[in-house]
Amino acid sequence: MEKYVINGGKKLEGSVNIQTAKNSVLPILAAAVLTDSPVTIMNVPDISDVRNMVRILGCLGCNVRYDGQDMIIDSSSAYNCEIPRELAHELRSSVFLLGSVISRFGKAKIAYPGGCDIGLRPVDLHLTGLKRLGVKISERNGFIVCGCDKLTGNEIMLDCPSVGATENIMLAAVKAEGTTVIKNAAREPEIEDLQNFLNAIGARVCGAGTGTIVIEGVKKLKGASYQPISDRIEAGTFLIAAAMCGGQIELCGTSSENLSSLLHKLRENGCKLRIKNDKIYIKNDKRPVSVKSVETQPYPGFPTDLQAQMTALCAICSGNSIVTENLFETRFKYVPELCKMGADITVVGRSAFVRGVEGLKGATVIANDLRGGAALVIAALAAEGRSEVLDISHIDRGYSQFEQKIRLLGGEIRRVVI
Ligand code: EPZ
Numbered sequence: 498m499e500k501y502v503i504n505g506g507k508k509l510e511g512s513v514n515i516q517t518a519k520n521s522v523l524p525i526l527a528a529a530v531l532t533d534s535p536v537t538i539m540n541v542p543d544i545s546d547v548r549n550m551v552r553i554l555g556c557l558g559c560n561v562r563y564d565g566q567d568m569i570i571d572s573s574s575a576y577n578c579e580i581p582r583e584l585a586h587e588l589r590s591s592v593f594l595l596g597s598v599i600s601r602f603g604k605a606k607i608a609y610p611g612g613c614d615i616g617l618r619p620v621d622l623h624l625t626g627l628k629r630l631g632v633k634i635s636e637r638n639g640f641i642v643c644g645c646d647k648l649t650g651n652e653i654m655l656d657c658p659s660v661g662a663t664e665n666i667m668l669a670a671v672k673a674e675g676t677t678v679i680k681n682a683a684r685e686p687e688i689e690d691l692q693n694f695l696n697a698i699g700a701r702v703c704g705a706g707t708g709t710i711v712i713e714g715v716k717k718l719k720g721a722s723y724q725p726i727s728d729r730i731e732a733g734t735f736l737i738a739a740a741m742c743g744g745q746i747e748l749c750g751t752s753s754e755n756l757s758s759l760l761h762k763l764r765e766n767g768c769k770l771r772i773k774n775d776k777i778y779i780k781n782d783k784r785p786v787s788v789k790s791v792e793t794q795p796y797p798g799f800p801t802d803l804q805a806q807m808t809a810l811c812a813i814c815s816g817n818s819i820v821t822e823n824l825f826e827t828r829f830k831y832v833p834e835l836c837k838m839g840a841d842i843t844v845v846g847r848s849a850f851v852r853g854v855e856g857l858k859g860a861t862v863i864a865n866d867l868r869g870g871a872a873l874v875i876a877a878l879a880a881e882g883r884s885e886v887l888d889i890s891h892i893d894r895g896y897s898q899f900e901q902k903i904r905l906l907g908g909e910i911r912r913v914v915i
Pocket of ligand 1: 523616618622623658660
């Protein structure tokens with residue numbers, strides 16, 4: 498077990514490079530199984546979700562090797578269509594492999610996926626979509642078992658714009674016979690990134706980023722080298738950290754248009770923001786002003802993956818805020834931990850009622866999930882005095898070099914093995 502020890506109250510100053518997007522790399526790794534030509538994914542972040550995805554690819558018989566930070570995946574010798582429970586439980590993205598493994602082998606067997614404990618996280622939309630493409634599916638003793646003589650294109654209407662279901666159906670449809678149309682598709686930038694990767698290896702996908710995605714089935718795919726987009730959630734986490742701690746920081750290798758809903762809120766908080774090419778500058782040297790409300794929505798609305806970090810910021814604003822989580826049922830588990838630092842937050846149903854306090858004080862807190870854990874770290878950086886954040890393996894799932902980047906910005910943080 499490892500923890501962070503943090504001495505808070507320091508302003509943040511300096512420049513930080515943003516990692517390649519976790520939520521792009523994971524579906525793209527699943528997509529690599531579709532082709533038997535080698536693919537290179539550039540600048541892959543060193544995070545445990547990626548390492549676990551690589552273990553799953555290895556279990557399927559794919560050959561994965563690193564060239565510096567680039568990852569080369571050769572699926573030509575892939576032979577296995579089963580993902581064991583202990584691997585599937587490690588991360589939500591194991592479910593993306595259903596679409597690509599079925600496309601590759603005509604069958605797949607995978608235990609129900611794991612991932613952050615932030616809600617029920619059903620996979621009904623994934624399975625309904627795959628059935629529309631001709632997949633026969635049975636669920637027995639915790640496994641999803643799929644079989645399919647031939648994948649056939651079809652029209653699929655998603656009940657809700659699920660990111661994972663959209664991606665899974667895209668993967669299964671790439672080599673299906675005929676045309677697939679996904680309606681009410683998720684619009685996240687990572688979906689467009691997956692489309693661009695699939696087209697780079699010879700697929701014919703269009704419409705990602707809108708609510709309707711069209712996939713023309715192709716017979717053969719090829720190899721490619723691909724640089725996925727930068728991680729907008731890591732970028733947003735650092736921007737909110739700067740708003741909380743004060744000072745001024747520059748984010749490099751990021752894109753502001755994927756963050757416009759957060760940037761709008763940070764301006765309301767009184768932060769000064771400047772955007773130049775792939776850099777975002779933020780400056781804040783006074784107590785942030787509260788925003789009246791934050792409502793998480795599917796993209797381009799406010800991202801649920803920044804909800805915890807934004808609530809931490811609201812906790813020290815002058816004034817009150819209401820943060821409403823519309824996507825996941827239990828994504829406020831970090832709130833009692835923030836209250837140990839002196840935050841004044843009451844959760845009622847899907848909303849957190851936040852009374853801004855002058856400042857937080859250091860405390861020992863426990864990370865329950867990836868983004869809630871990150872929110873506790875930035876709250877500890879802004880708090881006066883010493884904090885400990887326990888069980889930081891949750892944070893290691895999605896932030897590479899997290900403490901190194903924070904130290905580069907002047908934050909006092911160190912990792913301790915206990
Ligand atoms: C992806 O999860 C991301 N994970 C999540 O990021 C992110 O929070 C989420 O999209 C929303 O943006 C990856 O990309 C690996 P969904 P996913 O399917 O695909 C319901 C992080 O911190 N739903 O869009 O699991 C579901 O219950 C992680 O990086 C169904 O009802 O999210 C939820 O209420 C956390 N049936 C809503 O849709 C289904 O079959 C959104 O879920 C699927 C989803």
